[in-house]
Amino acid sequence: MHQAFKNFPELLDPLSDVAKHLQLQNILRRFVDQHASAGAAIPSERVLAEHFGVARMTVRQAIDALVADEVLERVVGLGTFVARPKLDLQVKLTSYSEEMHRRGMVPDARVLSFEQIGASRLVARELQIDPGQPVIRFRRQLLADGEPMSVDENFIPASHVPGMLDEEPPTSLYRVLSERYGMVMEWGEDTIEATAASASIARLLNVELGAPLLKIQRHAYVARSMVDYSVSYYRADRYKLWVPLQRPGMRTPRSYHPGRHQGS
Numbered sequence: 001m002h003q004a005f006k007n008f009p010e011l012l013d014p015l016s017d018v019a020k021h022l023q024l025q026n027i028l029r030r031f032v033d034q035h036a037s038a039g040a041a042i043p044s045e046r047v048l049a050e051h052f053g054v055a056r057m058t059v060r061q062a063i064d065a066l067v068a069d070e071v072l073e074r075v076v077g078l079g080t081f082v083a084r085p086k087l088d089l090q091v092k093l094t095s096y097s098e099e100m101h102r103r104g105m106v107p108d109a110r111v112l113s114f115e116q117i118g119a120s121r122l123v124a125r126e127l128q129i130d131p132g133q134p135v136i137r138f139r140r141q142l143l144a145d146g147e148p149m150s151v152d153e154n155f156i157p158a159s160h161v162p163g164m165l166d167e168e169p170p171t172s173l174y175r176v177l178s179e180r181y182g183m184v185m186e187w188g189e190d191t192i193e194a195t196a197a198s199a200s201i202a203r204l205l206n207v208e209l210g211a212p213l214l215k216i217q218r219h220a221y222v223a224r225s226m227v228d229y230s231v232s233y234y235r236a237d238r239y240k241l242w243v244p245l246q247r248p249g250m251r252t253p254r255s256y257h258p259g260r261h262q263g264s
Helices: 020-035 045-052 056-068 096-102 121-127 173-179 199-205
Strands: 072-075 079-082 087-090 107-118 134-144 147-157 187-196 212-222 225-235 239-242
Touching: 020 045, 020 056, 045 056, 056 072, 121 147, 121 225, 147 199, 173 225, 199 225
Parallel strands: 087 239
Antiparallel strands: 072 079, 107 134, 134 147, 147 225, 187 212, 212 225
């Protein structure tokens, strides 16, 4: 018996009416739930086929289903591993620390820059101000339970936040803007796209160069005044985007949240 299954001797039932790939899928799912931790390697298709006495195609069918269910993940050139749970990235105007506390995780941040600079043409265009106008640049590496999750860069017109640099960098930017400057973010616009990790971002997020990321550009407003433009890079292996949809004029029939429905 393969070392990985020494404490889990369950085998296929040749008399069962359930197809072999479905039996194997369920066995592997139970093995992951009971004995394997996130990131643990799963034996190769060849080893699994020999151990369970089935064709490699049967093993591949079972693994494909578990990959689709995000129980397992394939890494090209390395093998198959127990998937790390992905956080549902809910697009809403809350701070990162508030969101991580809601999930029961410990948020942390490493400040990369907290300074006043002249707005570049790109930043000026996004903030709808003149190039060179003073802005506060606040760039951070955000972590959850000690693991890098995203890199965020915020730009705020300096005229909106006088004296901000006289204090320590905020642990919760939106809370400081609300409590100290009376600016409660009322609405915003996000642009979300896929991108590949540059060398500097890959190093900060502890991923490979070119790894897939979610890039989110946000414009946040108080009334009709834009007060924050930000660019965030999220690890695609740790986040999935959840966007609730509702037909205009229709009431939501029930409360729903990813991961809370049956069969998840």
